[in-house]
Amino acid sequence: MRVLVAVKRVVDYAVKVRVRPDKTAVELQNVKMSMNPFCENAMEEAVRLKEAKLATEIVAVSVGPKQAQETLRTALAMGADRGVHIVTDMRADQELQPLAVAKLLRTVVDEVKPDLVLMGKQAIDGDNCQTGPMLAGLLGWPQATFAAKLEVADSKKEVTVERETDTGTQKLQMGLPAVVTADLRLNAPRYATLPNIMKAKKKPIATRDAAAAGVDLAPRNKVTNVTDPPPRAAGAVVESVDDLVAKLKADGLV
Amino acid sequence: ASTLVVAEHNNKALSPGTLSAVTAAGKIGGEVHLLVLGSGSAPVAEAASKVAGVAKVLHGDHPAYAHFLAENTSRGVRASAEAHKYTHVMAISSMAGKNFIGRLGAEMDLAPVTDVIKVVDESTFERPMYAGNAIATVTASDPLKLLTVRPTAFDKAPATGGSAAVEAAPLPAEPETGLSKFVSESVSSSARPDLGAARVVVSGGRGMKNGENFAMLEALADKLGGAVGASRAAVDAGYVPNELQVGQTGKVVAPELYIAVGISGAIQHLSGMKDSKCIVAINKDKEAPIFTVADYGLVADLFTAVPELTKKL
Structure with missing residues (x-):
């Protein structure tokens, strides 16, 4: 069974982003970038499938600027066997949009022919939460979003996925190939060890030019303005529980 | 403009988020219709017809919609969207809404705008990025606009006071895609109010x-x-x-x-x-x-x- 894992390079989750003074976008210069946290969950799950001898090969793919290669190296250090880099200079948080990314990923699926595509449930830059279901829709494959548990049948023809819902969890069964997007309870991603980081440097990464993929990359939804959210006025410190109760009562909240 | 809001429900009752979506749809201008896809969901269609501001309810009842599987829901929503030539199709920014809107977008070659917190005009919307640390103004160019809206950003439409006609939703020739199969679900049973709707x-x-x-x-x-x-x-x-x-x-x-x-x-x-x-x-x-x-x-x-x-x- 071959598994394709899509990973995205995003502003590190711990960074407080700043809007650029010209209000066109957030500042990406000199900002720490990392693999999107949910892509780490997807990558980890693929490695576990390989360790369980269910997957035979893991291919990691990333769409992004030349630095996205670092994200692919991280994926290779976690356990991917090879990488595919779709190179583009378009900003992946607002200019290169989910539909275009899904279409680019479809070209990689056509080439790699995976039995299972794993990806994060959403990227924490654009917060669109669309690319996984879009890829499934383009391919006409079954989908399981927000996966909390993944079991591959011994036949390797079917998966059972427990997925998070608004009110609890739902268990689905679907034939392969399928697209599964990872939620945070799926697993605890490993850190790449130094020997594995060294080994990853020797693993192959194929590069493709996004513009040559035969996909319309133009954004359908034009971002015309990016601003800071309205600030919230700092409140008061209360000295005691009695004080707090009095304040809440005065406001008519309790 | 005319907007089709995809109702969210558990086959018994409408979700409070649906009422917020009706308000958001009203801000686009034009008629607001509610689509109820479910199984044994007559009480939901009945409740939907009473929501203030809703001009019509489309009700599609079929076993394929019992568990809101993305593949079936996407196909079902598409049938109504195309039959009635809506300009906007709106879902709720919930895990259920996000589960199908991207798929529907890909199947119709449309790019949804998710997490809308403000309707500026019928093609311009505000949405948060970076965990709400930046607010983007987005102009959508697709002929049919797919949206998900954040319920917390819009007041709930009154659940009563309306009297919309309920008509049968056009169903696809094969509502059951057969792509994924529901096995079971675990719904947390709590006497407490729903997190999204609690005061x-x-x-x-x-x-x-x-x-x-x-x-x-x-x-x-x-x-x-x-x-x-x-x-x-x-x-x-x-x-x-x-x-x-x-x-x-x-x-x-x-x-x-x-x-x-x-x-x-x-x-x-x-x-x-x-x-x-x-x-x-x-x-x-x-x-x-x-x-x-x-x-x-x-x-x-x-x-x-x-x-x-x-x-x-």
Whole structure:
């Protein structure tokens, strides 16, 4: 069974982003970038499938600027066997949009022919939460979003996925190939060890030019303005529980 | 313009988020129709017809829609969207809405705008990015606009007062795609109000130390008739299940009163609750970022402050 894992390079989750003074976008210069946290969950799950001898090969793919290669190296250090880099200079948080990314990923699926595509449930830059279901829709494959548990049948023809819902969890069964997007309870991603980081440097990464993929990359939804959210006025410190109760009562909240 | 709102429900009752979506759809201008796809869902269609501001209800009842599987829902919504030539199709920014809107977009070659918090005009919308740390204004160019809206950003339309006609939704020739199969579900049974709709939310973070200590928050929530939530840190640590998670990657809530207990206030948590009307923070670390957004901050040991608060309310 071959598994394709899509990973995205995003502003590190711990960074407080700043809007650029010209209000066109957030500042990406000199900002720490990392693999999107949910892509780490997807990558980890693929490695576990390989360790369980269910997957035979893991291919990691990333769409992004030349630095996205670092994200692919991280994926290779976690356990991917090879990488595919779709190179583009378009900003992946607002200019290169989910539909275009899904279409680019479809070209990689056509080439790699995976039995299972794993990806994060959403990227924490654009917060669109669309690319996984879009890829499934383009391919006409079954989908399981927000996966909390993944079991591959011994036949390797079917998966059972427990997925998070608004009110609890739902268990689905679907034939392969399928697209599964990872939620945070799926697993605890490993850190790449130094020997594995060294080994990853020797693993192959194929590069493709996004513009040559035969996909319309133009954004359908034009971002015309990016601003800071309205600030919230700092409140008061209360000295005691009695004080707090009095304040809440005065406001008519309790 | 004419907007089709895809109702969210459990085959028995409409979700409160649907009422907020009706309000959002009204801001686009033109008629607002509600699409109810379900199985044994007649009570939902009935309730939908009474929602103020809804001009028509399309009701599609079929076993394929019993569990809101993305593949079937996407195909079913498409049939109605195409038959009636809507200019907008709107779903709710919930896990259920996000599950199918991207798929529908790909199947129709349309690019959805998700998490809309403001309708500027019929093709211009505001949406948060980066966990709400930036607000983007987006102009959509597709002929049919697919949207998901954040319920907390729009008031609920009155659930009664309307009298829309209910007609049969055009169903696809084969409603069941057969792509994925429902096996089972586990719905958390709680007598407390739904997290997304509660007037009061009491949330705990890593400071709670373990899952058992959440009983303290439940007691406080029950006293206030509220719901219990949690930070991602508390979910990650296994204290509580994921459906309680408030934040960028969990639920976005905006109750009248939000009480954050033992929560430091990571960016990703703040984005899920900072639109609450009144925020109370209880934390023993006076430097915790949660205090920068709190209307009332109490620097105290939560293990004594919370029981005391529960007793004195």
